[in-house]
Amino acid sequence: MNTASAPILQVKGLSKRFGGFVALDDIDLDVGQGERLGLIGPNGSGKSTLVNCICGTLQNETGTVHFNGHALNGAPAHKRTHLGLARSFQLPRPFASMTVADNIRVPLLYTVRQRTGLVHSHIDLGRRCVELLALVGLEHLAERSPRDLSQVDMRKLELARAVASEPKLLIADEAMAGLSHSEVEDIVQLLLRLNKDEGITVILIEHIMRAVMSFSQRLAVLVSGRKIADGKPDEVVNNPQVVSAYLGQ
Secondary structure (H helix, E strand, O other), X not given: OOOOOOOOEEEEEEEEEEOOEEEEEEEEEEEOOOOEEEEEOOOOOOHHHHHHHHHOOOOOOEEEEEEOOEEOOOOOHHHHHHHOEEEEOOOOOOOOOXXXXXXXXXXXXXXXXXXXXXXXXXXXXXXXXXXXXXXXXXXXXXXXXHHHOOHHHHHHHHHHHHHOOOOOEEEEEOOOOOOOHHHHHHHHHHHHHXXXXXXXXXXXXXXXXXXXXXXXXXXEEEEOOEEEEEEOHHHHHOOHHHHHHHHOO
């Protein structure tokens, strides 16, 4: 993280209610350009609600979200994607009737083209699809159906679809749930490559603490809709409030 540069993401005083239930309460969160941030917390802590408010699926009642110099309050999700904000989902839902490669062509056509105004040739699209699939190790499965993929390959396809939109910031939401130890390490290494080689800022939301600790430069912790800790991973996991509320040790 370059601490001298302005944060790529700034969340200030963000709150969200569902009726009388306070899902998020006065959240502040800055993410630096190129940073690897781990966002952790128990189930129901508000992590997904925060991501949905950042990405535009939900609209926050109070507070502001700025991304790469743009005020996002009120902007629809697709506009935020065009600005370079992408996410992967806990439950991958690829287009089942399309090939793996065609699942990559969709964000190339409808996100990158609309952002740049360029019309991609069939050859250009094919070349970029191959590059993206090679990046996640799925080039040999390009013409297969998503239903033929293993669970870890499905997760890789989900990440590739997000990266196809050429994001500046990627929010990876539980990209390792249900995977084996070696598969978790595979996804961690992929996210590290996206950060280091592709220059993508990454927010990792994950319950697998060994993955969070090996990936993150910084940890932020949500509990019951409030941020209770934010700092270096070793310091955060030894914070008594975090140990009591989240780690249960």
